Amino acid sequence: MSETATASGKTPVDFWFDPLCPWAWMTSRWVLEVEKVRDIEVRWHIMSLAVLNEPKIDELPEEYRELLETKAWQPIRVVTAAWQKHGSDILGPLYTALGTRIHNEGQGPTRAAVEGALADVGLPADLIEYFDQKDFEFDAELRASHKEGIDKVGQDVGTPVIAVPGPDGEQIAFFGPVVTPAPKGEEAARLWDGTVAVASVPGFYEIKRTRTKGPDFSNL
Secondary structure, three states: OOOOOOOOOOEEEEEEEOOOOHHHHHHHHHHHHHHHHOOEEEEEEEOOHHHHHHHHHHHOOHHHHHHHHHHOHHHHHHHHHHHHHHOHHHHHHHHHHHHHHHHHOOOOOOHHHHHHHHHHOOOOHHHHHHOOOOOOOOHHHHHHHHHHHHOOOOOOOOOOEEEEEOOOOOEEEEEOOOOOOOOOHHHHHHHHHHHHHHHOOOOOOOOOOOOOOOOOOOOO
16 A cells, blocks of 8 residues: 555545544544545555454453443444445444444444444444454455554554655555544644655654543443
8 A cells, every 4th residue: 555646636645544542533533633634535444353352352450341342342342343244435434423323422332322323324234243253254355454554553552543645655654643632723733744755754753742631432
């Protein structure tokens, strides 16, 4: 994915998400705002917090282990199956439908929320059968997509991962930005311009400040 322009002539922005993550959800809504005011086109990809945390699952607090061993797998299985059976163009609309139900409406990553999201975008209802499929049919594809995104930024981050063409045409990638609420209009554009400028510096490593508020994790 080293293209510097999409078929529409816009700059491609590759975005890896897990529908479970409220921070990724906020960042995704910001990127869609940027798409309105900058000449970019978002291309959606999946990654998995469950896969990311597999090597250290025994080190996590019990409540996070339960979340990552069960709930974290369920929605992403259905999203992966939808991608494999209906193509990558469905990922953006399905993510929006899922995120609206899981995060905005407080339904959480439940079976009912995923069923509703499938209906919202006109996907076959039987995709919900993948929700609890233990021997997941598309596990290799899920892990390959996850690896492609996480390899760009390293194991010590999470979701989202964003990759864009750099000044020399090669991709630059970064985790985040973590932002809430999602900026709109020119504020969204300014954050985009600054984020890409900082990430384009070869020696750039990290910028961070203390978090004072964030999205509500209680419905997960």
